[in-house]
Amino acid sequence: MRRLLGITHLWRVFLACLLCVATPVLAQKEEGQRFEVLGDRLIFDSTVPVDGRELDIRYSDVEDMRDVLRRHPQITTLEINSTGGGHYPSVDLASLVIDFGLNTHVEDTCESSCVTVFLGGEKRTMARGGRLGFHQLSWTARAVEDYYNKNRDRRDWETPFEFAEWMYQDTQTETYTRINYMIARGVDPMFAVQTMRKPDVSMWFPYRSVLIAAGVLTE
Known part of the structure; x- marks a missing residue:
């Protein structure tokens, strides 16, 4: 009986450990659903509407991101999805990325002023199928x-x-x-x-090899 109880206890410990390993890191939505903390990643999707309107990158994002980063010091990477927005708020977001020493990553698309934010990253990566879009002022x-x-x-x-x-x-x-x-x-x-020249199309999406050779992507 004592041996059986010992085996039962071991199984409980094994199952508990298995659940700890198998349970995924839960995402934590922040600041009106535009920011999401996932482990050591901060996901910023500026295409999420605010009050029913698609505003893209705006000044309030700067304060929101600063607050999130201060509350979650474990964050090391900003994953950004955006088609652009305000130039000056993007500059301020880039300053935050640099100040907090974050890496940046694009999973889907980062266009226009979003690239300013992306370039603030120490390590800059892009998923296969992702895009970085440039255009002149x-x-x-x-x-x-x-x-x-x-x-x-x-x-x-x-x-x-x-x-x-x-x-x-x-x-x-x-x-x-x-x-x-x-x-x-x-x-x-x-x-x-x-990037300052007038392109043949409204947005220039360079190939990955071009972005790596130019130092836009670090790997």
Whole structure:
């Protein structure tokens, strides 16, 4: 009887260990379902609608991601899925990635300003079938007109020509800042310049071999 009880106890211990090994790490949704903690990974899907609207990358994502990273110090990798969004919030997200020393990974797609966030990673990887999309800086005629009308008094633009002078200088500054950032993150300078050219299509999706050779992907 004593031997039988001993065997029963051993089976219980064995089953408990088996369950510990077999049970997957449960995902923990964070901040309006756009962030999900999965072990040492933070999954950020900016295509998830907020209040029924698809806003993509926005300023509130910066505060949300900072809070999640502070609450989960075990996170080492940001897995991002995004078709882009605000340029300046993306720059702020990239700063967080760099400051927390995260790796970055793309499972599906990362386009436009999302690439800025991705390049913040120390190690940068992409799943087979994933895509990284680049395009030059652009500003539609309607957006230019709206910006001028909203800001001409505050900036003392007496004529549209003064606005054009400012816009010409600002465009050069933004282009320099973007290229300089890419080079600082280990991207080949010639590739960085290529992302500024007007492509044959609206979005340029380089082959994996090109991304590795250019230093965009680290492996």
